[in-house]
Amino acid sequence: MKHEEFIKDIIESKSKFLNEVSTYIFEHPETRFQEYNSSKKLIETLKHEGFEVEENVANIDTAFLGKFGSGKPVIGFLGEFDALSGLSQEPGIAEHSPIEDGGNGHGCGHNLLGIGSLAAAIAVKEYLEANNLEGTVIYYGTPGEEGGSGKTFMSREGVFDDLDYAFCWHPAPINAVMMNKTLANYQVKFKFKGTSAHAAQSPELGRSALDAVELMNVGVNYMREHMSDTARVHYAVLNTGGTSPNVVQSDAEVLYLIRAETLKETRELFERVKKIAQGAALMTETETSFEIQKACSDYEPNRALEAVIYDYLKREEAEITFTDEELKFAQKIVDTLSDSEKEGAIKANESFGAVVDGEKVIGKPLSDVVHDYVVTGKVMLGSTDVADVSWVTPTAQISAATSAFGTPLHTWQMTAQGLSSYAFKGMYRAARVMANTAVHVLHDETLLSEMKEEHEEKLKKQPYENPIPKDVNPQP
Incomplete structure (x- = not known):
């Protein structure tokens, strides 16, 4: 047979x-x-x-x-x-x-x-x-x-x-x-730490982690014009810092998925995204950290x-x-x-x-x-x-x-x-x-x-x- x-x-x-x-x-x-x-x-x-x-x-x-x-x-x-x-x-x-x-x-x-x-x-x-x-x-x-x-x-x-x-x-x-x-990728969570304050009474005391997330996302969106055609960057906001608009958000998180044709190019994009996160932290006087969740070739x-x-x-x-x-x-x-x-x-x-x-x-x-x-x-x-x-x-x-x-x-x-x-x-x-x-x-x-x-x-x-x-x- x-x-x-x-x-x-x-x-x-x-x-x-x-x-x-x-x-x-x-x-x-x-x-x-x-x-x-x-x-x-x-x-x-x-x-x-x-x-x-x-x-x-x-x-x-x-x-x-x-x-x-x-x-x-x-x-x-x-x-x-x-x-x-x-x-x-x-x-x-x-x-x-x-x-x-x-x-x-x-x-x-x-x-x-x-x-x-x-x-x-x-x-x-x-x-x-x-x-x-x-x-x-x-x-x-x-x-x-x-x-x-x-x-x-x-x-x-x-x-x-x-x-x-x-x-x-x-x-x-x-x-x-x-x-x-296929595209290689890195999935990375970025955290921002700021200072809470009363948003109306003492806003000058607050340093918004949510502002940092928003600025990071804007920065990455500007970066998209300067990536290769097949590279992709996606994100999802995981933590906005709460639901009270009268409180300056002291904590916020965003999850990024970064993709490119090779692992080398993906890592290079990752480094650029990290710099944007650091820039957002500098602009808002917050602190940032990142955590790699997973990756593939x-x-x-x-x-x-x-x-x-x-x-x-x-x-x-x-x-x-x-x-x-x-x-x-x-x-x-x-x-x-x-x-x-x-x-x-x-x-x-x-x-x-x-x-x-x-x-x-x-x-x-x-x-x-x-x-x-x-x-x-x-x-x-x-x-x-x-x-x-x-x-x-x-x-x-x-x-x-x-x-x-x-x-x-x-x-x-x-x-x-x-x-x-x-x-x-x-x-x-x-x-x-x-x-x-x-x-x-x-x-x-x-x-x-x-x-x-x-x-x-x-x-x-x-x-x-x-x-x-x-x-x-x-x-x-």
Whole structure:
């Protein structure tokens, strides 16, 4: 039996059980580093499937790994399972209907992502066992991707050092190889300390920390004109110092997310932002301090591995079909999107790999095509902690269609489709592609050597340096 048939049969035989696990995670949405129910469920599943489990990996309560086999190669599958705040939504309906007002929801599809990678790991484990082959497969439970950079913390502790190659995927409106580089980032909290006073009776005695935050934000806005086109700086005011306008605010905080194409450029921007904070403190006679919360590198794709994963993804194209019921529901979701969301769908999907032929999906509520694999040098204007794994070992990612065309991530519409039958179809498509690619490399030592040579050449030009300082710990 060809390995493709074997992989397909194994995944199909596990699908009912894995659907239940995905549904459980959907129904227990937990945000970064608080994924206690989800991680427990995944750990139970790994043990049920015969993996040896290690918990509290990298001193993170909700990080874990499941290992099977021995020897080389060591193959990794990255699984995410964290949710987002404020995206609670009833599944299966095309109108905004939160299960819990303000509650969490899987608006990035991580209830699918984690299970798709798990299905791939199980299939490769079964293949090794059935054929009595040497090799090790590891499923990595990586918490806190959303704003936490869990993989970067894990990478800092050497969790991925033994890997020969790794895979990840992402739920999306399209099917493609995610070949674009991404932006590195730093997330930093700036605090200002001033002096409180009666705002009317003795304003001359007060030194406003809130004024400092506002001046800092203005200064950073002026800096935007003098950054590279792909750099991004975002902020959120965390603490305004109170709700009484007749009191000069003595404390205020603002959170900054600083992004650029390389870690070097990101650090340079960070230094500029720090100077602006210091300037705001001087202008207001306040004191300022900063606290790095997390960071991640820019994604470094492995082109040799990508070429193979594209081949297996392309083989899936003829099998992508949808029922009338699925198409009708997807169209209802499309109908909820704004004109700008619909018009920007092609450009938005460049991030997921549709870099030259996005028009293939125009007019279709669900994508039934695989986009061409073309390396263009475009940058995905977002970040992922998969990047830090890619600096440690050859890594490839794909996207698989789990949502209606045009669906933006981090929206209630994405959550609404999280348990749809076509979302599960996309999840298992991704699982088959990753598993088949893993087995292909397992049998092709020449390809593995090419992948490693490519990876090592990049490290010669730019050695990997984990961006998170040793004294920074994961924060919920």
